[in-house]
Amino acid sequence: MIKHFLSLEWKQFFRSASFGKSLAIKIFMGFFALYFIAMFLAMGIAMYPLLKKMFPDSDPFVVFNGFLFFWILGDLMIRFFFQKLPVMSVKPLLTLPIKRSKVVNFVLGKSVMAFINVLPLFAIIPFGVMLISNGYDVGTIIIWIITIILITLINNFLNFIIESLSAETELSFLPLIVFAGALFALDHFNIINISEALSNGIMGISENPLLLVIPLLILLGLYLYNFKILHQKLFLDSSLKTKVQEVKASNLDWTKNFGEIAPFMQLDLKLLWRNKRAKSSVWMLVLGLLYGLFFYPQPTYQDMPWFFAFIGIFVTGIFLINFGQFIPAWDSGYYKLLMSQNIKYEQYLKSKFTLMTLSVIILFVLSIPYVYFGWKILLAHFAAAIYNIGVNTHVILIGGSYNRKKIDLNQRAAFNYQGTGAVQWLIGIPLMLLPLAIFGLTYFLVGFEVGCLVLAILGIIGIIFHSKLMAFITAKYQASKYKMISAFDQNN
Structure with a gap:
């Protein structure tokens, strides 16, 4: 046997x-x-x-x-x-x-x-x-x-x-x-x-x-x-029992200001509000905002300004990293139904991009008090936020086109690695290590301000070419749409 x-x-x-x-x-x-x-x-x-x-x-x-x-x-x-x-x-x-x-x-x-x-x-x-x-x-x-x-x-x-x-x-x-x-x-x-x-x-x-x-x-x-x-x-019907939960309603009319992507943004916001696993991405915002307090108060790190960009990427991009790495697996339970509707794939992806971009802007504003530890920290966070919007949002969406693991939203939230594959680990290299390498190299060769400028310019280039990048990303998702549907079904 x-x-x-x-x-x-x-x-x-x-x-x-x-x-x-x-x-x-x-x-x-x-x-x-x-x-x-x-x-x-x-x-x-x-x-x-x-x-x-x-x-x-x-x-x-x-x-x-x-x-x-x-x-x-x-x-x-x-x-x-x-x-x-x-x-x-x-x-x-x-x-x-x-x-x-x-x-x-x-x-x-x-x-x-x-x-x-x-x-x-x-x-x-x-x-x-x-x-x-x-x-x-x-x-x-x-x-x-x-x-x-x-x-x-x-x-x-x-x-x-x-x-x-x-x-x-x-x-x-x-x-x-x-x-x-x-x-x-x-x-x-x-x-x-x-x-x-x-x-x-x-x-x-x-x-x-x-x-x-x-x-x-x-x-x-x-x-x-x-x-x-x-x-x-170990029974066939062991997973048939369902929990009775009270549905939490909220007013999402403000999302209509985003036009055609509003329905998808409402779907994502309800996902974040109602499910433990997705809700953990919101709670991680607190951890991300407090991340700088582990380093900035210590004199040792004050003498390491090349490290400020890495902290800035993490602080302003914690939601982008934690939520974005599981796109489109968050919707894997109903992905087949979603893809059978008469919708534009680009709108679906644009809603994810908009949500991540808003999170970066909000987190940067909330991290402004870090200027207490020095103006260089605020400058590094600002450059990191622009880099996150222009580069990392597109990187995380490209990585999502390789996701093949389903996420069960009913599973516990804390340290739940269901749906995590090698893609989620490897995506950290371009997300975190690449900007650190770019900033660190520029810092040692030229200076701190030039390093921040290089990160900001890369982010601005990404923003300028956003439409072309989204067209490329959309094409990748469309090419792998049926493969993802098959993989998500296989994980049922």
Whole structure:
């Protein structure tokens, strides 16, 4: 049966509507994975001599185990924000004579082979080899490596339980952050020396293999609990139950001033007002506006004016980045219906452009008080706002033409990466790093004011050629319209 599941996964991977279009991205992500593997390998090899140099009076093995507490906390936080249960398309299988238990076991087993679980081995095993080569007992190190693997898998299944318990909570990440922060504080202020206790426990297991039964039982308990949760939800009608929600109405008559694009703007504004996932883009405005306070009050960053443009791009473009990267996936649930109407595609895209442009203008006005930290900051924000309007709005729309992942608007908002693909990560390069590189290069070669002028000129050029750029972008969307419809349907 597992052979059949693997065959289905293989066919799903290669027959996906987005496979051929994102092959280059998959190759890039492969190189990205190889980069991390190389980094972990280098870290594993260099760890022993590095610890020996930094802590000459301590045992490197004991010192390393003392840091495992912080690794476990960090690993769990990263998993919560980025790792999701690899649930395959199982609904078609539920009509076949296949036991649900086999399907659940395959899904859970597949999660074990996630890259985030395999990656630590490239550091742990070389470090273990270095320990053995320096006279440590082979059996002790092998048991230690097995213990670390078990801890990694415990984090894997613990993360899915936390995810399931917090799925309905809009700010589901707060309890985990508070809990992890409390543990870190208890250890940091020596109220409870958790790192030392954990280090002693791992050392005890390494020296007494019989104690391996403890992490094994914990892992088994977490696996069975995950099995129970998934087994209860694995029904054809499990997603048929709907929530009764009160519709929030608002007066959007002012949007009629925008002419033909008014209906689309109303659609987007209702989307932002009524759905948790989309509403998070609005709440991110607060984070974006306060972003500068992390840097500007510190004297260190006052001496780094080349960094002001990056902050300005982020502060004035937080909505553009957060909302724009999922165009047109926000409308994926009814995209087929939308495209079947007698509407001009250019009007649809123009409404998105107008909404993002308005957000940049509003955010720039609200960020004017940053002039308190210096007029250069205001100038950089102004240049960044023009660049966002003239360049980044068009870049984000071009990136949207490659979106192939559907967004379920009923899912939780906080740190929900459903609908996120490689496109969303790669688009950050031209959005953020390119203007930083342009500004930084101009700043070091000529000066601050000229750097701001170059960004502003690039933005003005984009505004001047807006009509031609929109015609080009519209053509790209029209060329991929049916591919997007097919991909969004495939994600149902």
